Amino acid sequence: MRNAPATKGGARVPRRSGVGGPFAVPRLEELLADPDQVRVLDAHTTRALKTQAINALILLQSHDLDAARAGIDIHEHLRPDRLLNVSQAAEKLCVKRDWLYRHHPDLPFRVRHGKLLRFSELGIEDYIRKRRG
Secondary structure, X not given: OOOOOOOOOOOEEEOOOOOOOEEEOOOHHHHHHOHHHHHXXXXXXXXXXXXXXXXXXXXXXXXXXXXXXXXXXXXXHHOOOOEEOHHHHHHHHOOOHHHHHHHHHHOOOEEEEOOEEEEEHHHHHHHHHHHHO
């Protein structure tokens, strides 16, 4: 591996064995294609390749998380919000109706619809999600 010719666009690092001149560092896809190349890598090259692989995994993972968040946000915007009555909201929150009547002024998902007291279903779900952490 140390005497391999430089690949187009490949990184070059100095030799460690005392022999002059740089040598080519194989790309990750080259190692995957020919796993026997790993046996001839020195420690410095191995660390450099590990760093590249870890950075690639972190980048892909963050991309997946961003895509999942976008999917959740899109899903919530597509679903219309329903207004729940006190009984439905109490059931969803696992509390008694009396508790909702007493605490509704402090709840962020309450909606006044004329004289009727209603609760936003999406607001309740967001409230529960935030309380869980």
